[in-house]
Amino acid sequence: MVLADKEKYQWYPVCTLPRNEKKAHRTLTEKGIESYLPLQRQLKQWSDRKKWVEEPLIKSYLFVYIRPHEQTEVLMTRGISRFIYFSGKIAAMPDVQMQGLKLLLASPYELEVTAEDLQPGEKIRVKGGVLKGLTGEIISYRSQKQLVLRLENMGCSIIVNIGASMIERF
DSSP: OOOOGGGSOEEEEEEEOTTOHHHHHHHHHHTTOEEEOOEEEEEEEOSSOEEEEEEESSTTEEEEEEOGGGHHHHHTSTTEEEEOEETTEEOOBOHHHHHHHHHHHHSSSOEEEEOSOOOOOEEEEEOSSTTTTOEEEEEEETTEEEEEEEEGGGTEEEEEEOOGGGEEEO
């Protein structure tokens, strides 16, 4: 039996309550709902010590892989605030963007998330290293050339430092 288009699994970004990303991710997993919480390792400084901790890459966001009829179950999960809307409907993330995000997190590059409305620039493709094949845009940001993976349906961009020798125009 083939599922109708409206019954296909898709990735959806959801907002969590502040500082509830890990709890919501754990609860969704316990419910049997596939979720993805992009984490990055950061060195935190306290008054008496430093410690490496895993922090959400995008504050108050995580991603769920569900069919549309499962949206209510996600919203009924403790720590989940709402779905993200784009053009009046719940935003769905293309699989290629989710793969790109996972690829970026697996790379050795330092990542930065910005909510700035970055203007479209020159399209590029990474020609070497662990990000080989990834496409993005070149922008001028803090006087450096950086690769941007634009997550259009979320209203944010992820910036990664990468050498100009590692990219090519297309």
